[in-house]
Amino acid sequence: MSLWERLDRPGDPAHQARPALTVQRIATVAVGIADTNGLGAITMRRLAKDLGVAPMAAYRHVEGKDDVLELMVDHVYGEVKLPAATDWRTTMRALACGVRALVLEHPWLTQLPATRAVFELTPARMALAERALAALRGAGIDADTSMSIFRTVTAYVHGATSNELGLRQLMADQGWTDGAESRTGLASRMTWLLNTGRYPTFERYIREAAHKDDPQWQFDVGLDALLDGIATRISRPRRS
Amino acid sequence: MSLWERLDRPGDPAHQARPALTVQRIATVAVGIADTNGLGAITMRRLAKDLGVAPMAAYRHVEGKDDVLELMVDHVYGEVKLPAATDWRTTMRALACGVRALVLEHPWLTQLPATRAVFELTPARMALAERALAALRGAGIDADTSMSIFRTVTAYVHGATSNELGLRQLMADQGWTDGAESRTGLASRMTWLLNTGRYPTFERYIREAAHKDDPQWQFDVGLDALLDGIATRISRPRRS
DNA sequence: CATGGTTGGATACGTTGTACACACGAGTGA
DNA sequence: TCACTCGTGTGTACAACGTATCCAACCATG
Numbered sequence: 001m002s003l004w005e006r007l008d009r010p011g012d013p014a015h016q017a018r019p020a021l022t023v024q025r026i027a028t029v030a031v032g033i034a035d036t037n038g039l040g041a042i043t044m045r046r047l048a049k050d051l052g053v054a055p056m057a058a059y060r061h062v063e064g065k066d067d068v069l070e071l072m073v074d075h076v077y078g079e080v081k082l083p084a085a086t087d088w089r090t091t092m093r094a095l096a097c098g099v100r101a102l103v104l105e106h107p108w109l110t111q112l113p114a115t116r117a118v119f120e121l122t123p124a125r126m127a128l129a130e131r132a133l134a135a136l137r138g139a140g141i142d143a144d145t146s147m148s149i150f151r152t153v154t155a156y157v158h159g160a161t162s163n164e165l166g167l168r169q170l171m172a173d174q175g176w177t178d179g180a181e182s183r184t185g186l187a188s189r190m191t192w193l194l195n196t197g198r199y200p201t202f203e204r205y206i207r208e209a210a211h212k213d214d215p216q217w218q219f220d221v222g223l224d225a226l227l228d229g230i231a232t233r234i235s236r237p238r239r240s
Numbered sequence: 241m242s243l244w245e246r247l248d249r250p251g252d253p254a255h256q257a258r259p260a261l262t263v264q265r266i267a268t269v270a271v272g273i274a275d276t277n278g279l280g281a282i283t284m285r286r287l288a289k290d291l292g293v294a295p296m297a298a299y300r301h302v303e304g305k306d307d308v309l310e311l312m313v314d315h316v317y318g319e320v321k322l323p324a325a326t327d328w329r330t331t332m333r334a335l336a337c338g339v340r341a342l343v344l345e346h347p348w349l350t351q352l353p354a355t356r357a358v359f360e361l362t363p364a365r366m367a368l369a370e371r372a373l374a375a376l377r378g379a380g381i382d383a384d385t386s387m388s389i390f391r392t393v394t395a396y397v398h399g400a401t402s403n404e405l406g407l408r409q410l411m412a413d414q415g416w417t418d419g420a421e422s423r424t425g426l427a428s429r430m431t432w433l434l435n436t437g438r439y440p441t442f443e444r445y446i447r448e449a450a451h452k453d454d455p456q457w458q459f460d461v462g463l464d465a466l467l468d469g470i471a472t473r474i475s476r477p478r479r480s
Numbered sequence: 481c482a483t484g485g486t487t488g489g490a491t492a493c494g495t496t497g498t499a500c501a502c503a504c505g506a507g508t509g510a
Numbered sequence: 511t512c513a514c515t516c517g518t519g520t521g522t523a524c525a526a527c528g529t530a531t532c533c534a535a536c537c538a539t540g
Contacts, residue, residue, distance in 0.1 A: 002432050021519080044497060054520045056498075061518095065497065113351060120406075121430060126439050133441040143448040146441075152462030155399030156392070163395055166360075190361060192242050199366050201373040201386075208383040221473075222392030229469030233461075261488080284528060294489045296529075301487095305528065487536075496527070503520075510512080 003067055004123055007074070021053060023061050027071040031106070034072060039108035042068070069112055074122035076106050082131045089227055091135035092149065095128070096157045096223050103161040110165045141234065149230055156226055164215045179213030243307055244363055247314070261293060263301050267311040271346070274312060279348035282308070309352055314362035316346050322371045329467055331375035332389065335368070336397045336463050343401040350405045381474065389470055396466055404455045419453030 007023050029050050033041050044065060048055045062068055080098040082091060103109050129150060136146035167182075176182035183206065194203060211217050247263050269290050273281050284305060288295045302308055320338040322331060343349050369390060376386035407422075416422035423446065434443060451457050 005432055008436075043495085045495090056500095056521080057519050059498075111353060121426075121433070123433060123436075123438075126433060126442060130439045130442050133445065137441055137444070143445045144451045147445050147449060148451070148458055148461050151403060151458060152396070152400070152465060155403055155462065156396045156466070157399065158402065159395030159397065159399035160392070162398065163391060186361075192245055193361070193363060193366060196248075198363075199370045201377055202366060202370050204377070205373065205383045205387050209387055211384045211388070218388055218391060221388050222395065225392060225469035225473050226396070226466050227469065228472055229465035229467065232468055232472070233465050283526085285526085296490080296531095297488050299529075481540100483538105483540080485537095485539105487534100489532105489534075491530105491532085493530085494528095497525095499524085500522090501520105502522100504518085506515105506517090508513105508515085510514100 003062070003070065004074075006061065007071070007123070021051065021057060021061055023071060025051065026058055026061060026068060027075040030068050030072050031075050034108040035106060039111040042072075042108075044068075070120060070122060073109070073112070073120060074124045076102060076109070077122065077124035077128060079105075080124075080128055082128070082135075085135060085138060088136050088139040088141065088149075089231065091132060092153050092227060092230075093223065095132050096153055099154070099157045100161050100164075100219060103165060107165050107169065110162045139234075145234070152230070153223075153226065156222065160219050160222060164219065167215075183212075243302070243310065244314075246301065247311070247363070261291065261297060261301055263311060265291065266298055266301060266308060267315040270308050270312050271315050274348040275346060279351040282312075282348075284308075310360060310362060313349070313352070313360060314364045316342060316349070317362065317364035317368060319345075320364075320368055322368070322375075325375060325378060328376050328379040328381065328389075329471065331372060332393050332467060332470075333463065335372050336393055339394070339397045340401050340459060343405060347405050347409065350402045379474075385474070392470070393463075393466065396462065400459050400462060404459065407455075423452075 003023065007027075026047070030042060030047055033046060033050060042065075044058065045055045047068065048057055051058065058068070062071065080095075080102050082094050082098065085091075132150050133146050136149060137143075141149070171177070171182045174182070174185050176185050193199070205212075243263065247267075266287070270282060270287055273286060273290060282305075284298065285295045287308065288297055291298065298308070302311065320335075320342050322334050322338065325331075372390050373386050376389060377383075381389070411417075411422045414422070414425050416425050433439070446452075
């Protein structure tokens with residue numbers, strides 16, 4: 001029986017000895033640990049302790065730690081909601097912002113092995129893809145282009161949020177609270193590098209940029225540019 | 241003395257006892273291991289064995305495994321070359337394709353902790369950023385917009401390549417060689433999910449799409465859309 | 481030659497994921 | 511009612527990992 005089959009069969013009361021452990025409970029508790037203590041705190045022993053069972057108990061329900069991570073991803077992706085059918089652009093924008101909000105709420109999403117984060121097919125992720133693809137289809141866009149748009153947007157969102165979270169986590173690790181402080185801290189970290197004089201344009205950015213500390217602005221600008229480009233390509237279909 | 245300072249001082253022949261180990265050699269050997277055996281093979285013990293020294297020897301030159309990963313990233317990013325100054329779009333396109341080529345050659349880049357992969361400032365990464373930012377500056381683009389463009393393009397590239405590599409690795413793990421074979425394999429893996437009937441549009445894609453197995457096409461289409469959108473926003477500067 | 485700092489070696493510890501054998505307890509067929 | 515079986519949780523154990531710590535060998539300098 002597959003992992004997702006087990007997930008779909010919550011209590012199964014008429015079946016054999018009823019377990020105190022279920023995949024749902026494992027997923028919920030694991031997400032709780034990661035939310036408060038980071039992905040590094042996800043340990044089969046820690047998980048078992050928080051579940052109130054022996055270290056090996058969870059292995060009756062998952063094949064290993066990888067399964068736990070997969071369950072966690074699926075569990076939180078259920079939180080992303082798309083608005084009822086509107087135009088494709090509104091849907092894709094909602095998808096992008098929804099996933100970004102999800103990642104900001106569960107920062108560990110950007111820390112897990114990239115393979116799993118980006119590609120793994122879990123029910124909740126597929127449901128999200130289904131909603132987005134259906135919206136694109138509703139706009140009369142063919143299958144190849146639909147998937148291309150979906151992939152491109154999610155690729156941008158993953159890259160952008162990883163970047164944003166990377167900085168945010170670095171700041172948290174170092175105890176920096178605002179942009180100015182972190183620039184000072186970063187500067188001291190990069191003093192030697194910058195003093196090599198090899199990066200004049202980079203230094204210029206550090207001096208001149210005004211939107212340095214506004215990740216929302218940065219995310220939106222990039223996303224809008226991307227959606228603009230997609231829109232023109234849809235209205236004027238390209239060759240090949 | 242910082243890690244990068246040590247990196248810049250290769251032999252330092254007039255200094256104290258000369259080491260058989262250098263950060264360069266550590267980086268080179270580590271990259272070799274990861275290239276042939278994957279990131280999972282990077283172990284301080286394995287690294288030491290391939291270096292021909294005792295397990296703890298490397299710790300005289302790096303603070304820990306994290307430093308090794310950082311060195312590896314920096315080492316391979318030196319491979320990315322940008323063409324001599326042309327227009328900004330050509331430069332950004334070269335940057336995107338160069339990084340993609342790099343990732344395809346060193347797939348482990350997508351597997352390391354995302355924080356490190358996306359944000360870490362190493363000399364080679366900063367040199368690349370410097371080149372790209374200088375090209376944008378040369379086109380008369382202001383500091384905020386330059387950095388925004390750079391971040392957006394690299395975000396897309398990282399997301400897209402992670403996605404592409406994720407699929408490629410899954411295929412390699414399962415021994416699938418072409419698209420058709422992997423679709424069969426994937427199908428059997430998702431049979432239960434698809435049989436729930438919850439993903440009709442997704443199924444339609446699997447049946448209809450023609451460019452499913454052309455990652456280069458997918459990458460280019462998304463990148464061109466993104467660059468199109470950026471171009472229109474540069475020529476018609478937006479408010480705020 | 482003596483000295484001090486730098487390099488590599490050896491040993492050891494705590495933590496991790498997980499294999500394995502066992503114990504319990506409820507459902508089923510006699 | 512009584513084995514019997516199967517699904518569940520427990521206890522113990524092991525190999526592999528990152529790395530702290532102490533020690534020996536070396537070289538440039540006085």
